[in-house]
Amino acid sequence: QKEVEQNSGPLSVPEGAIASLNCTYSDRGSQSFFWYRQYSGKSPELIMFIYSNGDKEDGRFTAQLNKASQYVSLLIRDSQPSDSATYLCAVTSGTYKYIFGTGTRLKVLA
Amino acid sequence: SAVISQKPSRDICQRGTSLTIQCQVDSQVTMMFWYRQQPGQSLTLIATANQGSEATYESGFVIDKFPISRPNLTFSTLTVSNMSPEDSSIYLCSVEGGQGRRTDTQYFGPGTRLTVL
Numbered sequence: 710q711k712e713v714e715q716n717s718g719p720l721s722v723p724e725g726a727i728a729s730l731n732c733t734y735s736d737r738g739s740q741s742f743f744w745y746r747q748y749s750g751k752s753p754e755l756i757m758f759i760y761s762n763g764d765k766e767d768g769r770f771t772a773q774l775n776k777a778s779q780y781v782s783l784l785i786r787d788s789q790p791s792d793s794a795t796y797l798c799a800v801t802s803g804t805y806k807y808i809f810g811t812g813t814r815l816k817v818l819a
Numbered sequence: 820s821a822v823i824s825q826k827p828s829r830d831i832c833q834r835g836t837s838l839t840i841q842c843q844v845d846s847q848v849t850m851m852f853w854y855r856q857q858p859g860q861s862l863t864l865i866a867t868a869n870q871g872s873e874a875t876y877e878s879g880f881v882i883d884k885f886p887i888s889r890p891n892l893t894f895s896t897l898t899v900s901n902m903s904p905e906d907s908s909i910y911l912c913s914v915e916g917g918q919g920r921r922t923d924t925q926y927f928g929p930g931t932r933l934t935v936l
Contacts, residue, residue: 741923752911752927753862797861799925807852807925811861 711736713800715810723818728785730813732798735779742774742781743799746792747812753797757783788817823928825912831934832902839898840931842912847892850915852925853885857908865910868895902935909933 712735722728730744741760745753759765759772759781771784781800785792798810822845832838842851853865866874866887874887889895899906910931916922 743924745927752930755924755926758921758924801923807864809862 711739711800711802711808713798713808713810715796715798715813717811718814719816720813721816721818722788724788724790726788728788728792728815728817730783730785730796730798730815731780732782732800732810733780734798734800734808736800736802736808737776737779739776739779739800739802741801742772743801743807744770744772744781744783745797745799747795747797749794785815788815790817790819793817823912823914823926825910825928825931827931828929829932829934831936833936834903836902837898837900838902838933839896840910840912840933842895842897842928844893844914844917846918848914848917849892851889851895852913852915853887853895853897854911854913854927855908856911856930862911865897899933902933904935907933907935 714733744757746756747753757770757772759774762774762776765772769786773782793816795812795814797812799807801807824843826841851868854862856862864877865880865885866876868874868887868889870889870892884900886898911927913925913927
């Protein structure tokens with residue numbers, strides 16, 4: 710069964726620090742990788758997507774993909790209390806089906 | 820940005836009854852999806868709904884329990900039938916593509932919080 714694994718956390722970081730969130734996946738044929746942010750009581754919101762090995766930066770967010778090691782990570786620089794949320798990793802395969810990880814809860818301490 | 824709405828936003832229902840959840844999108848989309856998210860858990864795909872064809876259900880979900888309609892390219896409904904307390908969850912619809920949105924990315928509605936007593 711295809712799986713996407715995340716550490717459930719909580720991951721606590723002080724305000725201004727870098728938060729590093731990790732995700733591993735089992736299907737080597739996976740093609741697209743997404744990070745969603747979900748605030749408590751709200752629906753998931755797309756914040757990053759990445760298709761190719763390497764880094765992709767968007768503001769304070771950097772997604773990193775390593776297909777050989779089958780992991781994707783999300784770095785949040787200059788973390789703010791407003792970044793406190795659950796971050797969901799999602800992966801799609803050749804069947805175009807999304808598989809979500811269980812999410813990592815991030816707490817940014819003021 | 821995407822405008823995806825769901826009705827109702829929340830409901831409290833009695834055991835044995837049914838609830839129909841509506842999902843409306845601001846532009847035409849081919850693929851619509853229904854998910855369930857139980858408290859403290861991640862998202863579980865219930866089914867994929869394409870306009871003009873029967874919904875495709877994931878393992879563990881059946882049409883009799885979760886009938887889905889997709890009458891056009893901007894609207895879908897999910898019915899939770901013969902409810903039990905185990906059906907208490909957040910139900911989310913999502914779409915791929917549409918105006919101003921990537922076609923290979925899913926965008927979520929605000930969700931329907933269902934409590935079954």
